[in-house]
Amino acid sequence: MTAAHLTVRNLSWAPCRGAETLLHRVDFDVAAGRTLGIVGANGAGKTTLLRLLYRFHRPDTGSVAVDDDDIWTLSARQTARRIAAVLQEQPSDFALTVGEIVALGRTPHRRGFGGNNGARDKEIIEHALSRLNLNHMTERLLGTLSGGERQRVMVARALAQEPRLLILDEPTNHLDIRHQLEVLDLIRNLPLTIVTSLHDLNLASDVCDDVLLLHRGHQLGFGAPQDVLSETAVSQAFQVTARIEQLSPSNQNHLTFHLHNKGNFL
Numbered sequence: 362m363t364a365a366h367l368t369v370r371n372l373s374w375a376p377c378r379g380a381e382t383l384l385h386r387v388d389f390d391v392a393a394g395r396t397l398g399i400v401g402a403n404g405a406g407k408t409t410l411l412r413l414l415y416r417f418h419r420p421d422t423g424s425v426a427v428d429d430d431d432i433w434t435l436s437a438r439q440t441a442r443r444i445a446a447v448l449q450e451q452p453s454d455f456a457l458t459v460g461e462i463v464a465l466g467r468t469p470h471r472r473g474f475g476g477n478n479g480a481r482d483k484e485i486i487e488h489a490l491s492r493l494n495l496n497h498m499t500e501r502l503l504g505t506l507s508g509g510e511r512q513r514v515m516v517a518r519a520l521a522q523e524p525r526l527l528i529l530d531e532p533t534n535h536l537d538i539r540h541q542l543e544v545l546d547l548i549r550n551l552p553l554t555i556v557t558s559l560h561d562l563n564l565a566s567d568v569c570d571d572v573l574l575l576h577r578g579h580q581l582g583f584g585a586p587q588d589v590l591s592e593t594a595v596s597q598a599f600q601v602t603a604r605i606e607q608l609s610p611s612n613q614n615h616l617t618f619h620l621h622n623k624g625n626f627l
Contacts, residue, residue: 364393364554365443365525367414371423374413382578383409386422389573389583396548396555398569398586400562402599405575407558408530414556415446415528427526441469445524447515449531459506459514460499463489466521489521492547508535516544520551529557533564562590562616574598590616 369389375382384406391397399407412418414425416432424431427443435443445466466489467482490496493513503511512535519527532548533541545568548555559565565572566586574581574589576598582589595603595616602619 363525364552365427366393366429367391367397367526367554367556368426368429369414369423370426372410372413372420372425373422374409374418374420382421384413384578385580387573387575387580388423389571389580391554391556391571393554394552395570396557396568398565398572399556399558399575400560400565400572400590400598401575401581404577405598406578407575409578410573410575411446411528411530411556411558414526415444416440438469441522443524444526444528445519445522446528447512447519447530447532449534457503458499459495459501459503460486460490462503462514463495463517463521466518466523469522485523486521489517492520493517494543509537509540512536513540513544516547524553526554526556527551529555531558531560533559533561562595566590566614566616587614 367390369387372384372387373382374384387406387410389397399410401407409418413420416425416437419433424433426432432440432444464482464486467485470482487496490499493516495513495517498506498510498514503514506514512532516529516532529548532544536544545564548557548568557569559568569586571584572586572589573583574594581594581598592603592605595601595618599618600621602621604617604619605614606617607613608615
């Protein structure tokens with residue numbers, strides 16, 4: 362696997378003509394091999410942006426380019442060879458086994474109906490299963506798994522796709538602490554460009570090389586976490602009072618949050 366350079370220019374989107382614009386003129390670059398965290402309150406535009414990046418939505422303005430190729434000039438198959446996405450919405454009723462689901466990741470690379478690359482496909486699938494510690498589950502039906510186990514299967518399917526850009530929508534949702542740490546360790550060590558949405562700002566600071574902060578569809582900041590996630594910006598984006606404190610004995614910065622007026626939501 363090799364990493365891609367992602368370029369986003371002047372990106373905006375609304376559900377239909379005359380509807381409220383949900384994303385306004387977003388603009389950023391992610392260098393090959395870096396991890397970008399997209400953060401913001403609920404409704405900030407995180408999922409909308411991710412859907413534009415993996416070609417689910419066509420932008421109203423602007424472009425998304427992978428290695429200088431606008432993804433809307435590529436075929437769906439060509440795009441799927443470069444970009445893989447793991448979404449929050451997980452299938453639970455597929456009558457397919459874990460091994461069969463992960464094997465679906467090879468579909469963009471196959472020639473003709475049902476074609477395959479034989480031994481190489483098998484090797485890639487087995488490696489993806491092993492990387493997510495799923496070897497012992499290959500014959501289990503997806504519908505019998507827990508939410509966290511299904512999440513790991515979807516990540517393995519994405520890796521079997523051999524993308525150059527991996528998009529993850531809240532990848533630690535439904536995972537217990539051990540498997541959260543395993544997925545985060547995987548993110549740190551994959552030789553890919555990764556874009557992930559995260560709710561936990563301290564986690565984003567720890568895992569991501571760059572952070573994009575959204576507020577009501579607008580880009581508040583893009584850059585290194587320590588530069589973007591300031592007390593002022595976080596307070597504005599989440600409508601809270603944010604404070605940066607230092608953990609002891611590590612001396613690492615840690616964001617804490619407090620309500621402006623605790624009684625407002627009661």
